[in-house]
Amino acid sequence: MQADIVCGAERSGSGLRGLSFTLTDQDGQAIPGGTSQSESSSTESRIDNLAIPAGTKQVRLTVSAASQATDVSSTFYRCGVTLHAP
Numbered sequence: 001m002q003a004d005i006v007c008g009a010e011r012s013g014s015g016l017r018g019l020s021f022t023l024t025d026q027d028g029q030a031i032p033g034g035t036s037q038s039e040s041s042s043t044e045s046r047i048d049n050l051a052i053p054a055g056t057k058q059v060r061l062t063v064s065a066a067s068q069a070t071d072v073s074s075t076f077y078r079c080g081v082t083l084h085a086p
Contacts, residue, residue: 001056002086006046007063009077010039018066019045019077026058038066051086 005023009016023034031052039045052059063077 001052002084003050003052003059004046004048004082004084005036005050005061005079006044007036007077007079008039008044009065010041010069011044012076012078013072014074014076015069015072016065016067016075016077017069019063020065021045021061021063021079023047023050024060024062025053025056028060031056031059049086052083 007019007021009019019039020036023031025031033050034047036045036047061079061081063079068075
């Protein structure tokens with residue numbers, strides 16, 4: 001199985017800055033290649049065609065942000081996850 005993941009905050013008007021995420025398995029171990037780069041004002045945080053190891057029964061997306069803008073009070077983010085066969 002493979003996953004495409006995209007998350008955004010700042011680019012959508014949120015006050016969260018430096019949004020990133022990590023995909024982990026049912027044991028809380030990071031899936032290899034499943035840690036994103038931080039979002040910026042011009043690029044979203046995304047991973048495409050991430051291979052989910054065989055035997056993985058559950059995945060968890062952990063989202064974090066580096067900071068909060070002082071002039072924007074909202075703290076929302078949006079993520080999309082698509083699972084598909086390779």
